[in-house]
Every structure is written in structure tokens, then in C-alpha cells.
Amino acid sequence: MKNITKLMMATTLAVGTFAAGCQTTPSVTAPVSQPITTEALQAHNWQLVDAKRSNGEKVTQLFFDPAKPLTLNFMNDNGTDRVAFVNTCNNLAAEYSVVNGNVQLNNVMATMMACPEPQASFDTATLATVQGKYSMSKNADNLPILTIKNDNQVAHFKAVDK
Known part of the structure; x- marks a missing residue:
């Protein structure tokens, strides 16, 4: 009986060790690129989460009020595709099109209020941030x-519900 107990304990230990060695760790995947389409842009609002200059410095003008992040709202307005830049001091918007997977902004419109600092710098930084090469991906x-992304900076926006 003593030998059977020892054998069962040894077997349990061996199986447990073997099973632990065979466990897999969760894979961390790189972002998966997605095509830029009007439908994909309009499916969500896009809230700024990070913006850095080419030298790695944060674009601080875009983060002066964490409660009101820059948000892009792509929409179709009576047959015209538009994007509104939300939480700016002036009302900023543009017509846009997607051509060969690239977003092209046209006819950027803005009200002309004399905004105090830091709101005036936020508006200026917004206009610089939205000009560039758009790409879409899914995170882990x-x-x-x-x-x-443009020559001066890279900005990342997360999808949020409309």
C-alpha cells in the first residue's frame, strides 16, 4: 500500500510538472492594419490619446484640458463627408474624402473668435495634427x-462611441 501511495504521488507530480511545462503564454500581437474607408471613419468618434513631435516630445498644447480631449467626428452631412474637430475654442470642420486609402481634407472652415490662451494654441495644434497620412489599426x-502622421508629429486616437 505504501508503494502504491508513493507511485501515485510521483505520477501526480510528474503529470503536474508536464502540464505546467506545456502551458502557453498569451501572445502579444502587433497592431493589425485596417483599410481606411469612409465607413470605418464614421463608425466611431476618435479621441486623441497621444501626440508626439518627431523628437519624441509630447505636443502639450493638445493636452491642456484632459476633460476635453481633441475628438474627431467624421460624418455624412446631406451627402457631403465632413469631419468636425470637437472641443476646440473655434468651431473647426472640414470636408474630407478618402482617395486610394488616404484621407484628404478640403475646405477647412473655422469661426474667427479671439480665443484666449491656452485655447488658441489648442486650435492651432489641432489644425497641424489633422494634416498628414491617416492609418487605421487594431491594438492588442x-x-x-x-x-x-506628418513630418512634424504622430498622433494616436482611440475609437469611442458616437
């Missing part, structure tokens, strides 16, 4: 991310 949590 399978959430959509919109990236806008």
Missing part, C-alpha cells in the same frame, strides 16, 4: 486606433 485588445 482588438480596439480600433486611428493614427495621423
Whole structure:
């Protein structure tokens, strides 16, 4: 009986060790690129989460009020595709089109209020941020991310419900 108990304990230990060695760790995947389409842009609002200059410095003008982040609202307005830049001091918007997977902003419109600082700098930084090459991906949590890159900076926006 003593030998059977020892054999059972040894077997349990061996199986437990073997099973622990065969466990897989969760894979961390790189972002998966998605095509830029009007439908994909309009499916969500896009809230700024990060913006850095080419030298790695944060674009601080875009983060002066964390309660009101820059948000892009792509929409169709009576047959015209538009994007509104939300939380700016002036009302900023533009017509846009997607041509060969690239977002092109046309006819950027803005009210002309004399905004105090830091709101005036926020508006200026917004206009600089939205000009560039747009790309869309999904992060490791399978959430959509919109990236806008130009010669001076890279900005990342997360998808939020409309």
C-alpha cells in the first residue's frame, strides 16, 4: 500500500510538472492594419490619446484640458463627408474624402473668435495634427486606433462611441 501511495504521488507530480511545462503564454500581437474607408471613419468618434513631435516630445498644447480631449467626428452631412474637430475654442470642420486609402481634407472652415490662451494654441495644434497620412489599426485588445502622421508629429486616437 505504501508503494502504491508513493507511485501515485510521483505520477501526480510528474503529470503536474508536464502540464505546467506545456502551458502557453498569451501572445502579444502587433497592431493589425485596417483599410481606411469612409465607413470605418464614421463608425466611431476618435479621441486623441497621444501626440508626439518627431523628437519624441509630447505636443502639450493638445493636452491642456484632459476633460476635453481633441475628438474627431467624421460624418455624412446631406451627402457631403465632413469631419468636425470637437472641443476646440473655434468651431473647426472640414470636408474630407478618402482617395486610394488616404484621407484628404478640403475646405477647412473655422469661426474667427479671439480665443484666449491656452485655447488658441489648442486650435492651432489641432489644425497641424489633422494634416498628414491617416492609418487605421487594431491594438492588442482588438480596439480600433486611428493614427495621423506628418513630418512634424504622430498622433494616436482611440475609437469611442458616437
